Amino acid sequence: MKKQIRIGSFFLILTLLSVCFVGCRTKSGGTPPVTEKLRVVTTTTFLGDVVGIIAGDVIELTVLLEAGQNPHVYQTTPQDLVKVSKADLIFVNGLGLEEFLDDLLDGIETTAAVFEVSEGISPLEVRDPDSEHKGDEEQDQDHKSEKLPSSSGEDPHVWFNPNNIMIWIDNIEAVLGENDPDNNETYRNNAAAYRSEIIQLDYWIREQVAQIPPENRKLVTDHTSLNYFAEEYGFEQIGAVIPAQTTEAETSGQQLAELIDTIREQEVKAIFVGIDYDSTLSQRVAEETGINLIPLYISSLSAEPPAESYLTFMRFNIKTIVDALK
Numbered sequence: 304m305k306k307q308i309r310i311g312s313f314f315l316i317l318t319l320l321s322v323c324f325v326g327c328r329t330k331s332g333g334t335p336p337v338t339e340k341l342r343v344v345t346t347t348t349f350l351g352d353v354v355g356i357i358a359g360d361v362i363e364l365t366v367l368l369e370a371g372q373n374p375h376v377y378q379t380t381p382q383d384l385v386k387v388s389k390a391d392l393i394f395v396n397g398l399g400l401e402e403f404l405d406d407l408l409d410g411i412e413t414t415a416a417v418f419e420v421s422e423g424i425s426p427l428e429v430r431d432p433d434s435e436h437k438g439d440e441e442q443d444q445d446h447k448s449e450k451l452p453s454s455s456g457e458d459p460h461v462w463f464n465p466n467n468i469m470i471w472i473d474n475i476e477a478v479l480g481e482n483d484p485d486n487n488e489t490y491r492n493n494a495a496a497y498r499s500e501i502i503q504l505d506y507w508i509r510e511q512v513a514q515i516p517p518e519n520r521k522l523v524t525d526h527t528s529l530n531y532f533a534e535e536y537g538f539e540q541i542g543a544v545i546p547a548q549t550t551e552a553e554t555s556g557q558q559l560a561e562l563i564d565t566i567r568e569q570e571v572k573a574i575f576v577g578i579d580y581d582s583t584l585s586q587r588v589a590e591e592t593g594i595n596l597i598p599l600y601i602s603s604l605s606a607e608p609p610a611e612s613y614l615t616f617m618r619f620n621i622k623t624i625v626d627a628l629k
């Protein structure tokens with residue numbers, strides 16, 4: 304009886320050994336290992352376009368926002384969670400634009416590194432015009448703490464100045480090259496070619512805006528979004544229907560009345576509104592002042608032409624601004 308068990312065990316061990324041997328042989332003799340592409344996630348459609356141009360198809364690129372989606376109100380989906388948790392690298396605009404990503408990153412385990420492409424850009428401040436009046440009013444702490452978040456602070460709309468895109472290109476090229484040295488040459492070549500397109504865009508914008516009489520270079524928008532463009536090309540953002548760097552802030556009747564006065568006094572010619580945003584309030588201001596509402600692409604590319612890439616986005620918007628103000 305004892306002997307039988309021993310013999311049984313012997314055969315069992317032999318069988319296990321041979322299974323292992325066959326298994327091991329199959330593994331080592333299989334197809335050669337496939338080099339995995341770097342998995343990169345970006346947030347906005349602008350970033351998706353720029354990263355895609357620099358990397359081509361040597362990375363696996365996922366863009367979280369779709370064309371037409373407003374990053375100021377974006378809510379992440381369960382699919383975003385999956386995409387982010389699989390990423391090796393995450394490129395974000397930064398300057399407070401991607402508030403939606405904070406909770407997502409807190410809620411998952413990921414080894415992905417998050418890079419702000421706007422690092423190195425001098426951020427412009429958006430001031431809440433209401434805070435200028437607060438000196439005359441009671442300055443109690445309670446009143447201060449009621450102030451809405453994001454009504455003033457750093458302006459995230461850096462993409463309205465192509466010179467800022469040059470900084471994005473430098474940052475993206477460097478980070479991709481560090482994380483994927485095998486494809487460094489691809490990144491370098493693509494980045495160099497794209498830089499010359501951005502330089503041409505900048506020249507073209509200067510030619511275009513020269514058609515606008517200097518006294519007409521005044522911008523009123525639905526929310527404060529054209530500061531970087533205004534600063535670079537000699538315009539003044541003189542007001543916004545929602546005087547904040549997000550579409551999600553609030554405005555008061557007094558602020559709207561002041562904006563209407565400013566538009567009349569300065570003979571502003573148009574109000575520029577995001578093509579995908581609710582323009583009810585801007586519509587009221589336009590009716591009150593008798594000026595035109597002009598749609599622009601502000602916070603997203605379009606799925607189809609005319610603004611399906613960063614370059615066409617800028618050309619469309621600048622043409623529209625020039626036609627409205629010249």
Ligand SMILES: [Zn+2]
Pocket residue numbers: 375460526527528548549550601602
């Ligand atoms: Zn915005």
